[in-house]
Amino acid sequence: MYRQKHLFLLPGLLVLVAIIIFPLLFTIRVSFSSWDVFQPGLDWIAGANYGRLLEDARYWGALGRLMIMAVGTVLIQYTLGFALALLVWGDLKARRFFRVLFLVPMMTTPVIMSVIWRTVFHESIGPLNGLLQALGLQGVPWLSEPALAFASVMMVEIWQWTPFMFLLLLAGLVSLPREPYLAARIDGAGPIRTFFAVTFPAMAGISIAAILIRLIEASKIMESVYVMTSGGPGTATETSTYYIYIRGLRDFQLGYASALSVTYLVIMIISLTIIAKVLVRLFVKDRT
Amino acid sequence: MRSENLLRSAKVLAASSALGLAAGVASAEDYTRFGIEKDVPGMCSYESIDAKDYSGRELTVITHAIPVIGEPTKLHAEQFSELTGADVEVVHVPFGDLFQRIMIPFQTGQDAYDVLFYASLWLGDYNPYLANVPEEYQSTAGMQGLTDTTRDVGMWGGEMKQYIMDGDRHYLKYREDIFSDPDMQARFEEETGRELTVPETWEEYNEVARVFTGWDWDGDGDPNYGSAEVVKRDDLMFSAFISRAAPYAKHPDVGGGFFFDLETMEPLINNPGWVRGLELFVEAQESFPPGGTNFGLGDEIFSFGGGETLMSYSWDDALIQAQQADSPIRNDVRTQMLPGAREVWNRETGEWDTFEEPNRAAYITWGWTSAVAQSSRNKDMAFDYLCFFSNEANTRHDLQIGRFGVNPYRTSHFDADFWADDLGWDRDMAEQYVETLERIDAYDNRVFDLRVPGVGQFMTSLAAGVAEAVAGQATPQEALDGVAEEWSRTVERIGKDRVREAYANVVEIEDAR
Numbered sequence: 001m002y003r004q005k006h007l008f009l010l011p012g013l014l015v016l017v018a019i020i021i022f023p024l025l026f027t028i029r030v031s032f033s034s035w036d037v038f039q040p041g042l043d044w045i046a047g048a049n050y051g052r053l054l055e056d057a058r059y060w061g062a063l064g065r066l067m068i069m070a071v072g073t074v075l076i077q078y079t080l081g082f083a084l085a086l087l088v089w090g091d092l093k094a095r096r097f098f099r100v101l102f103l104v105p106m107m108t109t110p111v112i113m114s115v116i117w118r119t120v121f122h123e124s125i126g127p128l129n130g131l132l133q134a135l136g137l138q139g140v141p142w143l144s145e146p147a148l149a150f151a152s153v154m155m156v157e158i159w160q161w162t163p164f165m166f167l168l169l170l171a172g173l174v175s176l177p178r179e180p181y182l183a184a185r186i187d188g189a190g191p192i193r194t195f196f197a198v199t200f201p202a203m204a205g206i207s208i209a210a211i212l213i214r215l216i217e218a219s220k221i222m223e224s225v226y227v228m229t230s231g232g233p234g235t236a237t238e239t240s241t242y243y244i245y246i247r248g249l250r251d252f253q254l255g256y257a258s259a260l261s262v263t264y265l266v267i268m269i270i271s272l273t274i275i276a277k278v279l280v281r282l283f284v285k286d287r288t
Numbered sequence: 289m290r291s292e293n294l295l296r297s298a299k300v301l302a303a304s305s306a307l308g309l310a311a312g313v314a315s316a317e318d319y320t321r322f323g324i325e326k327d328v329p330g331m332c333s334y335e336s337i338d339a340k341d342y343s344g345r346e347l348t349v350i351t352h353a354i355p356v357i358g359e360p361t362k363l364h365a366e367q368f369s370e371l372t373g374a375d376v377e378v379v380h381v382p383f384g385d386l387f388q389r390i391m392i393p394f395q396t397g398q399d400a401y402d403v404l405f406y407a408s409l410w411l412g413d414y415n416p417y418l419a420n421v422p423e424e425y426q427s428t429a430g431m432q433g434l435t436d437t438t439r440d441v442g443m444w445g446g447e448m449k450q451y452i453m454d455g456d457r458h459y460l461k462y463r464e465d466i467f468s469d470p471d472m473q474a475r476f477e478e479e480t481g482r483e484l485t486v487p488e489t490w491e492e493y494n495e496v497a498r499v500f501t502g503w504d505w506d507g508d509g510d511p512n513y514g515s516a517e518v519v520k521r522d523d524l525m526f527s528a529f530i531s532r533a534a535p536y537a538k539h540p541d542v543g544g545g546f547f548f549d550l551e552t553m554e555p556l557i558n559n560p561g562w563v564r565g566l567e568l569f570v571e572a573q574e575s576f577p578p579g580g581t582n583f584g585l586g587d588e589i590f591s592f593g594g595g596e597t598l599m600s601y602s603w604d605d606a607l608i609q610a611q612q613a614d615s616p617i618r619n620d621v622r623t624q625m626l627p628g629a630r631e632v633w634n635r636e637t638g639e640w641d642t643f644e645e646p647n648r649a650a651y652i653t654w655g656w657t658s659a660v661a662q663s664s665r666n667k668d669m670a671f672d673y674l675c676f677f678s679n680e681a682n683t684r685h686d687l688q689i690g691r692f693g694v695n696p697y698r699t700s701h702f703d704a705d706f707w708a709d710d711l712g713w714d715r716d717m718a719e720q721y722v723e724t725l726e727r728i729d730a731y732d733n734r735v736f737d738l739r740v741p742g743v744g745q746f747m748t749s750l751a752a753g754v755a756e757a758v759a760g761q762a763t764p765q766e767a768l769d770g771v772a773e774e775w776s777r778t779v780e781r782i783g784k785d786r787v788r789e790a791y792a793n794v795v796e797i798e799d800a801r
Binding site: 034036037038039040041058122123124126129139141142143144146149226229230231232233234235236246249250251252253 | 384385387388391395396413520521522523577578579580581582584587591596741742744745748752755756758759760761762781782783786
């Protein structure tokens with residue numbers, strides 16, 4: 001009976017192996033080969049690709065930019081998402097309309113939206129500079145000045161994914177019990193005190209989950225970089241995912257790109273594990 | 289050589305015209321329903337293809353997304369299918385995916401596609417997997433009518449591997465109405481102390497561009513700018529940079545390699561000629577429109593074609609855009625060979641040589657092309673499709689539609705009457721355009737793309753280095769030193785002999801004149 005019970009797990013395990021484990025193992029195997037545009041196939045070159053990536057300054061630079069971009073965008077998304085969720089959670093008129101409105105950016109196709117944002121930021125014909133000039137201000141080099149290009153890509157990410165934060169946090173707010181709020185009101189707590197003493201601690205769990213999910217997604221920023229800047233000016237907006245794309249699919253260095261991907265995966269797993277533990281220790285420790 | 293080819297082409301055309309006359313009498317079929325003006329008799333004419341029966345057979349074609357090349361691929365596939373009964377499946381792929389979508393089946397031994405449309409510079413990677421163009425197709429009037437240069441683009445190791453259906457080269461486009469305006473001439477002379485002329489060198493180009501930047505010289509109420517260039521990294525920027533560097537680094541009397549020294553396979557990319565080209569590219573930024581350092585090809589087309597900028601250089605697209613019926617600058621544009629250099633780096637002597645007449649370098653870059661996979665089990669049908677795609681009637685039709693991306697590639701296309709009478713261009717403009725194309729095609733000092741295995745790796749590292757210099761993250765010398773180091777490592781990885789063997793094919797056609 002005990003053995004039969006485990007047999008029932010087999011179909012699920014097979015699907016898991018086929019979908020997740022096999023591609024991962026294959027990528028690891030390819031990373032130890034020199035599979036390239038001129039050298040197809042799985043030969044064995046041991047850790048040569050990993051040795052090469054240690055000296056690849058462009059990869060580490062891209063990883064650093066990705067970290068800044070991911071952490072920066074997710075923190076801003078969290079703040080904005082929380083604010084919007086609180087707004088809709090309260091007694092706002094036309095609440096249903098705003099709920100749908102706030103979700104629109106997330107429901108659009110990232111590539112298409114990146115194209116539209118590139119047009120918005122276009123320094124000659126874009127409406128944003130047109131608006132600034134109509135107000136008597138100078139046009140801004142949104143995509144051709146390194147720091148501004150970096151900020152522009154971040155802005156698009158924030159615009160697109162803040163609704164995700166909004167959605168999760170609103171779901172968390174709706175599920176909060178009413179009693180602590182009644183108690184806070186009886187004790188004479190104002191809205192700010194109530195937020196920091198009741199709402200924020202009660203939302204810690206879902207906040208951490210939302211932040212981690214978004215960090216995982218944000219660490220794969222690709223479409224906006226690809227469409228808006230191609231990693232430029234220079235390498236100012238080049239992220240790891242875009243760099244791996246260039247090496248893998250433009251240069252067709254499949255072995256090396258696999259090594260970059262595996263390294264990236266390991267770094268992400270370690271980083272996100274540390275971030276999760278820190279966040280839990282900071283915000284949820286009293287509840288455990 | 290060239291005159292022999294022209295003579296040969298003329299004979300073939302005359303013969304096919306005679307055949308056409310005879311066939312025209314015999315044929316009652318009207319093929320104008322396919323959108324062509326008239327069928328032109330020949331081996332792959334509508335009538336000839338109509339006589340074939342490929343019912344029950346399937347042809348798979350991979351091509352670029354619609355419209356550029358993708359749209360004519362689909363159009364002619366539907367026509368071919370209707371004429372022959374073949375089932376033609378066309379797979380459209382965005383440009384960023386095209387290389388690998390073709391390469392992966394090649395490397396894994398799959399017979400995925402019969403016909404391939406792709407960028408001609410990938411020949412260095414694809415050539416082992418391509419079928420040679422059979423002799424019978426090489427002897428068609430269309431193939432015989434190829435210009436020498438476009439024929440060279442199709443060749444690999446003495447064999448014709450690519451079925452030519454497009455001809456690309458970089459050239460200068462400028463606003464004739466501004467250059468010939470006495471007020472503009474006076475203003476330029478006042479600012480620079482010299483007469484306003486069409487730039488003969490890249491230094492002159494930068495100077496003219498600088499003077500015509502930031503003010504409304506066309507009177508439409510908006511400021512104008514001097515130059516629109518393709519500078520966005522990984523968006524064909526390498527082609528723009530090579531156009532600028534070539535006259536400084538491609539010495540007409542020094543053969544044996546432009547990108548590498550063929551003997552040693554040492555990269556030449558960081559020699560003083562290339563560095564000078566990059567310095568001027570960086571300097572030119574001050575004359576770009578706002579956001580010009582992030583301009584991809586589409587931006588360049590619309591900036592120049594829309595009348596915002598005075599000059600531009602790349603492929604035909606911006607010119608075609610400027611010549612649209614509703615364009616504000618229709619017939620105000622003229623063309624010229626790319627500017628040259630009066631100081632040219634001689635890598636043999638290690639010195640700059642001075643040229644009284646600027647040294648130019650005709651840069652034959654990119655170009656869409658087509659081929660049949662060696663593994664295809666439908667080679668007969670595949671070559672018939674390509675031959676039909678580029679038959680005279682279809683080519684004449686496709687050349688008139690800018691978004692199709694088909695540019696002149698046969699001697700018969702270098703005919704001012706076609707552009708003036710059929711497309712309504714000013715006679716003067718059409719004649720100058722044709723003259724420019726002919727001059728490029730016949731030019732002795734030529735540069736071709738680096739068609740070697742791993743060309744993508746070489747070009748992306750070049751683009752990254754140039755982008756760093758343009759963004760001020762490195763000096764031109766530092767940036768190109770970095771590129772040279774990466775090229776050396778890439779050559780080592782691929783194998784020096786392997787790259788040399790491939791590069792010898794490029795050098796052979798560059799040094800042939």
